[in-house]
Amino acid sequence: MKMFEYMGKEVFAKFGLPVPKGRMVANSDEAFQIATEIGGPVVIKSQVLSGKRGKAGGIKFADHPEEARVAAQELFGMTIQGLAVDILLVEEKLHIDQELYLSITIDSASKMPVLIASAHGGMDIEEVADEYIVKKQIDVELGMHGFIACDVVRRMGIPLNTPQGKELVKIIKTLYKIFTQKDVDLVEINPLVISGDKVIAADAKVTIDDEALYRQVDLPRVEERTASEKAAHDLGLSFVELDGDIGVMANGAGITMGTLDTLAYYGGKPANFLDAGGGTGEEGTAKALELILSRNPKSIIINIFGGITRCDDVARAFVSVKKNKGIPVPVVIRLVGTNQEAGRAILKEAGIEAYDGMQDAAKKAVELAQK
Amino acid sequence: MAILIDENTNVLVQGLTGKQGLFHTQQMLAYGSKIVAGTSPGKGGAVVEGIPVYDSVRAACENHQIHASVIFIPAAFVKDAALEALEAGIKVVVVVTEHIPVHDEMAIVAYARRVNATVIGPNTFGIVSSGKCKMGIPPNQFFIPGSVGVVARSGTLTYEIVGNLTAQGIGQTTVVGIGGDRVVGLSFVDVLKMFEQDPETKAVVLIGEIGGKSEEEASLYIKEMTKPVIAYIAGKSAPPGKRMGHAGAIIERGMGTYEGKVKALTEAGARVVELPFEVPEVIKEICR
Structure with missing residues (x-):
């Protein structure tokens, strides 16, 4: 779950990591009020879950409150990469001496957290030359310690005997604490600003591990999925909207991707990715078909290789949905695996012939969509 | 020959008495896997499908020689179960469960590395040495x-x-x-x-x-x-x-x-x- 910048900064503040003075606002009057409270030049930042918002014009500066109100009005009318701007963050404008980069994320190759730091922040970290980037894998059993943070700061080229160097050591230790305690997937501060003697997080990009949300009860929730994608998720289905015209339902992420690839191979365009997972009963199948139909496909392919999933369950559910709700487009079903004979018998009774192989079924679905 | 498991592998099922654990224990037995024990805290002493059930992995290991464990336990409790198997000295641990927090996964893998054991998964169908032993679904x-x-x-x-x-x-x-x-x-x-x-x-x-x-x-x-x-x-x-x-x-x-x-x-x-x-x-x- 990606968090808005202002939410990430609220988490930072709770852990004592320095952030600029400011607050989120939902209208331009509030922007005026917060700018008045701050009492100096402010920055007004669109809160959208997308990078590159600065380049898209989503960040504005104002020297006095009235200017902040006008800037806020302009920003509220904007969309950035298709996302409407509904919330702004109004903050004190920082005096910037130097911009740093700091992040912690999960490194799949080493299976450990990796801390990435650079004295050359502010821009895309991938554009910074390797010799200016410090990478440090953290042993989760050892944890974060002063000596690790000190060594990172040394390697960044920031003198440890300065107030900024000492502050940075503290920030690294705090950031790791946030990373572990909040089940963080990615926490990134870019830029981390040196402002006089202080070091302040001017931005906050925080992503929480979806699988751990159940135990992060005090964090706010952000919904990034579309309404259909969320409805699917709540039923244990994994659904992604695509822009073709063939509806897809399969069981398992890999075979669903394989189905999309096979359709594409025969010149078809999938309308969605829908992984029905292990056991989908009648309710799940009905919902899955409803979601698929919401994309207005010209044909549908159901590709089931039953392991945990039982073919007769799928067949029964499909026949019942077809009878009770009707399916206005042609459906191709491929059904093999656990209880396949029983499943096929049920389909046959309803006048539906099941396919043996994925390729034949995919070919047929493409053909039907192109009619 | 096969890798990791074969016809001589003595298998433990953690979470044997749960719905998934029981169903797949039956399936694994039907395939010919040598399942020697199961665990389910609080159900020690029971016998399910002819398999003795113990309260803990340690208890199972006191009574059987165990080479590998397969875990059928809800995501929130998998970290505890996997560490338990590894701490008891089991060298191959298969974690079928999906939706496990990634910080838990890092902890399991780090400990497995320290005790020189192999973790298969999490979020896996398991492992099959065809005709010899199946651990998983x-x-x-x-x-x-x-x-x-x-x-x-x-x-x-x-x-x-x-x-x-x-x-x-x-x-x-x-x-x-x-x-x-x-x-x-x-x-x-x-x-x-x-x-x-x-x-x-x-x-x-x-x-x-x-x-x-x-x-x-x-x-x-x-x-x-x-x-x-x-x-x-x-x-x-x-x-x-x-x-x-x-x-x-x-x-x-x-x-x-x-x-x-x-x-x-x-x-x-x-x-x-x-x-x-x-x-x-x-x-x-x-x-x-």
């Missing part, structure tokens, strides 16, 4: 003994491909699911090394998918292998930025693309097929 009828090793990230796609192999009379030594999550115990390279050293394995099928870097890392090792590798990568048609079910299956910042993986594998000498059902033909061609 794949449907029994599709796995027959033979000389092809299979390593995969995804479950049903593996059934699809192994099902095609079996239908053509091509059997397998061992089929390993490394798991669909970003942090898993075994990498492709770990398993490829085992297949390279296994005298019975004549060819290896690698079933990968978009996202992450593990297929690219595998390529570096495939260069050194003497055995042929056939690869299929799922997700050719997946758009960037959309997560295709698995936590790892997402193209982000141009990383983990289909094209990049195919290029790396092909340059390493692997034969990459475009569609899953092409695998048996290529194997027949190579192993002729």
